[in-house]
Amino acid sequence: xxxxxxxxxxxxxxxxxxxxxxxxxxxxxxxxxxxxxxxxxxxxxxxxxxxxxxxxxxxxxxxxxxxxxxxxxxxxxxxxxxxxxxxxxxxxxxxxxxxxxxxxxxxxxxxxxxxxxxxxxxxxxxxxxxxxxxxxxxxxxxxxxxx
Amino acid sequence: xxxxxxxxxxxxxxxxxxxxxxxxxxxxxxxxxxxxxxxxxxxxxxxxxxxxxxxxxxxxxxxxxxxxxxxxxxxxxxxxxxxxxxxxxxxxxxxxxxxxxxxxxxxxxxxxxxxxxxxxxxxxxxxxxxxxxxxx
Numbered sequence: 604x605x606x607x608x609x610x611x612x613x614x615x616x617x618x619x620x621x622x623x624x625x626x627x628x629x630x631x632x633x634x635x636x637x638x639x640x641x642x643x644x645x646x647x648x649x650x651x652x653x654x655x656x657x658x659x660x661x662x663x664x665x666x667x668x669x670x671x672x673x674x675x676x677x678x679x680x681x682x683x684x685x686x687x688x689x690x691x692x693x694x695x696x697x698x699x700x701x702x703x704x705x706x707x708x709x710x711x712x713x714x715x716x717x718x719x720x721x722x723x724x725x726x727x728x729x730x731x732x733x734x735x736x737x738x739x740x741x742x743x744x745x746x747x748x749x750x
Numbered sequence: 751x752x753x754x755x756x757x758x759x760x761x762x763x764x765x766x767x768x769x770x771x772x773x774x775x776x777x778x779x780x781x782x783x784x785x786x787x788x789x790x791x792x793x794x795x796x797x798x799x800x801x802x803x804x805x806x807x808x809x810x811x812x813x814x815x816x817x818x819x820x821x822x823x824x825x826x827x828x829x830x831x832x833x834x835x836x837x838x839x840x841x842x843x844x845x846x847x848x849x850x851x852x853x854x855x856x857x858x859x860x861x862x863x864x865x866x867x868x869x870x871x872x873x874x875x876x877x878x879x880x881x882x883x884x885x886x
Contacts, residue, residue: 641880642757642852645786649779658768658776665776668831669784686784695780696787711787 646707649695663693684742685714692732702731716746753850754786757876763856767838774836778828778856781808782840786851813841815865820884821877822846823854825863839863841873845882852880 652658670690673683689699689710696710703710703724712718713728720743729739756764767775809827816823826840839859843852854876861867 641850642755643761645754645756645779645782645853648756648761649783652779661768661772661776662780665773665780668777669780672831690784695783707787 646697649697662695666690666693666695684745685716685739688732688734688739688742689714694732699728699731703727713743714746716743716748753848754782754853755851755880756782756853757880759872759876760853760855767856771838773830774828774838777830777836778838778840781826781828782853809835813863815863815870816841816874816877819874820886821874822882822885823873823877835859843877843880843882845880846885847883852877852882854880 649662652662667690670687670692673690674687689696694702696714697707700707700710705724709718713720725739725743726736729736732739734742764775764778767778808829811825811827813821813823813825822844824842824844826842828836828838828840830836837859838856840856841854843854844850845852854873855869857869861869864870
């Protein structure tokens with residue numbers, strides 16, 4: 604279908620805010636729904652995908668691949684060691700946070716070496732990502748070294 | 751978590767990509783998730799006039815043609831396990847005043863740079879709808 608060229612964006616359907624709006628400009632048609640203009644935060648999108656077993660498995664595989672890259676990247680080995688451990692376990696920060704009973708931002712701080720660590724939390728952390736406590740502590744120590 | 755949003759059209763594109771190239775789609779999702787989880791990384795990467803080679807797995811540079819029009823859009827290129835660039839590009843707008851990132855499109859590289867393709871005009875429209883101001 605060919606739409607006429609219209610020099611500026613026009614609203615072809617009007618009405619209540621929840622109605623889709625169609626914009627036509629330079630023969631290209633776009634539609635959107637007011638109220639979704641900022642879109643979806645990536646955290647919400649990932650949460651939605653995690654609800655689909657096939658997608659969740661796909662995301663877990665992608666994290667493992669990303670973790671392998673992070674671990675092999677020399678520039679990231681210091682700062683990314685803890686993230687690589689998590690990714691290799693197929694976990695997101697939010698999932699690890701759930702396993703540790705903490706928040707995603709706290710996991711982000713922990714992975715940067717600036718979190719508060721207890722022996723219990725480190726044991727749970729090591730168990731969740733499938734490494735030994737010794738390996739985890741070594742990675743934390745590396746992360747705590749100033750760049 | 752840093753404010754990183756996918757505009758509805760970009761989310762639809764990424765959902766559609768799962769049907770044809772699940773590995774690429776999931777890698778893009780995970781990479782966006784990890785970037786958003788790092789409060790500092792996005793800020794370091796998405797700076798005007800910088801071109802980061804973060805190999806592997808990704809590369810970020812300014813979208814020059816959009817910049818000429820005052821649009822603060824960056825191109826995120828993702829690499830596969832062999833370090834080869836994937837066929838899809840992620841265009842991300844940065845709202846500096848609100849420190850917020852908007853994924854505008856996930857598109858095949860053959861059209862993601864083409865300013866004569868209708869997608870380019872669509873991306874500019876999405877930029878406006880996300881409320882990101884022009885920077886001149």
